[in-house]
Amino acid sequence: MAERLENTRKFQADVEQCMKCGFCGYFCPIYREEHEEKGLARGKDQLIRSALQGEQDLTKGFYEAIDNCLLCRTCVQYCPAKTRIDHAVTAARADYVAEKNLPPAKRIVFRYVLPHRRLFGLALRLASWFQGLLPRGQGRFRHLPQFLSALGAGRAIPDIAPRFLRTILPERSPAAGAPKYRIGFFSGCATEYVFPEIGEMIVDVLRNLDCEVVFDRRQGCCGAPVYLSGDFHTARKMAARNVEAFEDYDYVVTGCATCGSGLSEYPTYLADTPEKKERFERFAAKVKDFNKFVIDVLAADLDRLTLKPRFHGKTVTWHDPCHLARYQEVRTQPRKILQALEGLRFVEMSDADRCCGLGGSFSITHYDVSRKIADHKSDAIAACGADAVVTACPGCMIQLRDALARRNMDVEVLHIGELFTVRPQSKQT
């Protein structure tokens, strides 16, 4: 049998970093709603430390504490002691799952549905037929009825797309000009099944910026929702498959903040041998968020970006996804793009990098708190007077649409890739 708490023990140094100052309370979106120490990074740290010292069993109460975290990393960003509580919490979840297994719903989704792309597609297709029975909201959103209140009563959920990305996008999209790079496009589940048009638009932009784009059919779920919930075992299989599919491309580009960080963190959580660590690190170095790739890698001439006519005269604001701003340090790049688009007005909302409260499955298991956290976002969006909120994470988009629909706010939620096209290379160069 594996050593008790073997995953947590790897991050023991992180756990012991906390000096109990309690400053995390100011930054924790959950603590600011609940005001209870168990939700606080310091409280979690003390419980995990206690487990490592053999004074705390992996009880239901322990799981509740470590499960009640968005992994938004806001506290990590400001922690004076630089405590990586996100490492400790994720590893503790893994040890809990190894000893006690996942909650049943997550077990079925993570182990049987997510890893099998065809089955996943079928399940969603089936779900989309049932969705037809749900009351329709604005645009491509429906409202969950009362009897599904476990998933959040009255919540707006996105329609499953009529056609999935892999039936739309060719495997290989040639570069418009002389190819600079050969890149693998990693769509992620939400882009594949809910927002396929965003996937198409991103590929189109990349192609016109002279990249050969391959939508490699071998790709699957990035594994982030799985390993961040503590199922390292299943996620290792997902990682193996994605690394195998993508390691030979120049870059792996994704329009999903969570997938981007999810793929980048394989070495942190999923490498169980030195060889794998090295291989995962090489792979992770190739993973680039769409914004970062356009600005930092391609150093694209932003004059070539043309705002689509329907956005002319609009005011937009930017929502920083946690998995982009704090996980991948991508903050300035999307703002550069938005500010460069002629005909568009860009305004900052207050606390643009405040977590939207989704936290993956957190928004299902803790919908009440998740909704309250999202309401602060709605307030900030309303106050800045934007017509649309732009981001680069389909997860955030689903949460923001739900939050804005609840307030009946007439504000669009857009992926940055939807806003513009790329003009062909000018003749002088």
Added chain:
Amino acid sequence: MAYEQFANRLADIVGKANVLASEEDRKVYSYDGTSTWTHKPDLVVFPTETEHVEAVLKLANENRIPVTPRGGGTNVSGGSVPIRGGIVLVMTKMNKILSVDAANLSARVQAGVVLMDLQTALAKERLFFPPDPQSFLGATLGGIIAENAGGPVCLKYGVTKQYVLGLKAVLPTGRIVEFGGSTVKNVVGYDLVSLVTGSEGTLAVVTEAVLRLLPLPPARKTIIALFDDLPKSGETVGKILDAGTIPAKIELLDNWVVRSINRITGMGLPEDAAAMLMFECDGTEDVVEHDSRNVIRVCEEVGATQVLVADDPAKAQAYWKARSAGFAAVFGAAPTVLAEDVTVPRTRMAEFIQRVTAICKKADLEVTVIGHAGDGNLHPSVMTDAKDPAHFQKAQRAVDEIIEAAVEFGGVLSGEHGIGLEKQKFMRRTQDPIFIDLMRNIKDIFDPNGILNPGKIWEDRSG
């Protein structure tokens, strides 16, 4: 005692969701910001209105259940640790700013409001609450009042007790009381507001406070000066104040912290600097201009090796961030850090720091001294490891010597952290017995059954 029987009755008062009794919940309310003290409560209770506190205290008083009030748990004295078990009364859900009265420069807040949230709300009205304990991101006003907290700007603005006009509180017998009022001048009888302020939660549970505010200074400037020997920095502080300038803050950092700032931020400060002073002048534009010229002139006259002036807010912010980083590095530098809070007369500060250095050198211990140089409040921090008994004992002995030296120099053993559990043994050793006797009698009047935060300050913690 079995407290489970009371859980239901408490739930009737505050609601089921506001009474916690699981092993995990008890564990996370067993500590504060210190590394030495922990004790699990039997029950954790969250009141959401003053009447809840009234009913909980009545029940506790009738049944002799110890009650320890707690805010953000950022205190560093052991003050909010429920050392005799019983109930931890957590005030964090009473967190509303009830009113801000700009015309009368006052605000009414519930005890659980976090200082930073208050300052953010006040800044919108160009106001501020001067006391600035450095735990402002987590500390609640109730806790700040209970501890009579200070902070860097207290040199110019004074400490918490100068900014509490009135209190709504509940006595341990379960009686709601209101002390003070909402005016700055008030000499109606004994000043019970000041008595409760700084009583470390042993006399009453504060549920609301009327705070005195000041207009937010429109301008501020940060100046850094480095010195190649410690007495020069002490001399500089004295001369600046003599010249009639009172900066809002004068922070002293020693060589250890200067080097750690360099390591963390790459600021390139002189590695051999014996001391660094950080000043912040605030007020109107012309006052700030005048004061900062004075500060720079004195620093140069006394012989600072380098004087840096932050001309813009971003640079000033970077300097203060560097100071915080240097400060935080102290706590990450060893498994256990014994951070003291002594205060000595300003004129003897340099001499005292040299004594501290000598004490630790003799015992072969690593030490760093940071502090609020303007008011002589110093935080010597001794690096040790509680898991290494021999080393830990040696460190504790050195701390004893440091505190005794502070008293010998005409100072006090705690400037702003409070006694709680942490400084009890020194309290008894250094104070006149009549002082402790008077406190005991006062406590008996407020709390005849001794249920409120028992085992703290002068009381024996074992009960």
